[in-house]
Amino acid sequence: MPKRVLTGMIVSDKTDKTVVVKVERQVKHPLYGKIMRRSKKYHAHDEGNEYKSGETVRIEETKPISKLKTWKVIERVNTHATPERATPEG
Secondary structure (H helix, E strand, C coil): CCCCEEEEEEEECCCCCEEEEEEEEEEECCCCCCEEEEEEEEEEECCCCCCCCCCEEEEEECCCCCCCCCEEEEEECCCCCCCCCCCCCC
């Protein structure tokens, strides 16, 4: 069975070797049909303390590491990649 992989934003990196990742999803209201945002926070393992708050990362489900941690960070998602701006010549 393949492991679940989710994408979310790190909201806390204060604890040692752990980051808290907020994963948002969109669901349709069963009666009114409005699209709503729902979010959940996951504690993920970060062995080298290399990920910082505000970064977008992908996390993968693993066997339990501690009471709350059953996910680990697998990679950083490059969401801030912008093309080089042309500098105006003066």
